[in-house]
Amino acid sequence: MTQHADATPPPASNGPVRISIVEDDPHTRRLLGNIVTGASGMRLVSDFSNCADAIAALPAQRPDVVLMDVNLPEMNGIECVRRLKPLLPKTQFMMLTVYDDTENIFAALSAGATGYLLKSTSRDELISGIQQVHAGGSPMSSAIARKVVRSFAQPAPQPPQVPADPGSEIATLSEREQEILGMLAQGFLYKEIADKLALSVFTVKTYTRRIYEKLHVHSRSQATAKYFQR
Structure with missing residues (x-):
């Protein structure tokens, strides 16, 4: 300083x-x-x-x-x-x-x-x-x-519907979110994901929070479980 x-x-x-x-x-x-x-x-x-x-x-x-x-x-x-x-x-x-x-x-x-x-x-x-x-x-x-x-200027998003099963929950994720979820499920660290996808660590964490919200989970292990149940 x-x-x-x-x-x-x-x-x-x-x-x-x-x-x-x-x-x-x-x-x-x-x-x-x-x-x-x-x-x-x-x-x-x-x-x-x-x-x-x-x-x-x-x-x-x-x-x-x-x-x-x-x-x-x-x-x-x-x-x-x-x-x-x-x-x-x-x-x-x-x-x-x-x-x-x-x-x-x-x-x-x-x-x-x-x-x-x-x-x-x-x-x-x-x-x-x-x-x-x-x-x-x-x-x-x-x-x-x-x-x-x-x-x-974009229209407001409609409230998300709660999916009936893990497979349909995964389907609510964007292509990028599914890509990041797959890497999380494989055990990659945030920094490793950021490096591989040319993103900032902050952006990867933001995607991860969105993934958790859409899957209605609170941890990587819970998200990973839904990923492999799809």
Whole structure:
């Protein structure tokens, strides 16, 4: 963790936007810090390479905006936001990541993030996004915004019917969910499944939760039993 000159929380004022960064890649963390430091009306409070340090320090620092990566060691950034938001209700969390899939987007927004930008965002767009989220907006990269709009344009899903037998329950799973269930049944770890399918571990866990819900089970062993009963 790196703390900067004004790491102590300030009284309410119209001073510079106080920003903290949670990013495990040193080069990216340094680049973001330089952008913030060089921007007018902004001040870098601290930066962290992992969620544990951020969770320990940020409640006392009370930054205005936190730039949060998604793919972090030990704990992902979405879970970090979920834990920090109740402790920092006035702090705005903006995800800054390479992930543009709807699962991560909606998980982040549900956790308490109010902005979602891709790391390919330009310097000017990032600065504008920080200003927007601090002013009460919800900045999103254009590609992200389009996905959000498309998802709301889709018809609401019908309530699922409880299948009569394990075979019909398996049939309710999507092709990807059946593929992951098969690998879970074969004993593959989440990371091994993620590597084989070119997905993030977080995405594999999300699929797994959906599989459990559709099969009405609560564990891998119960899901595996239904898989082999089909």
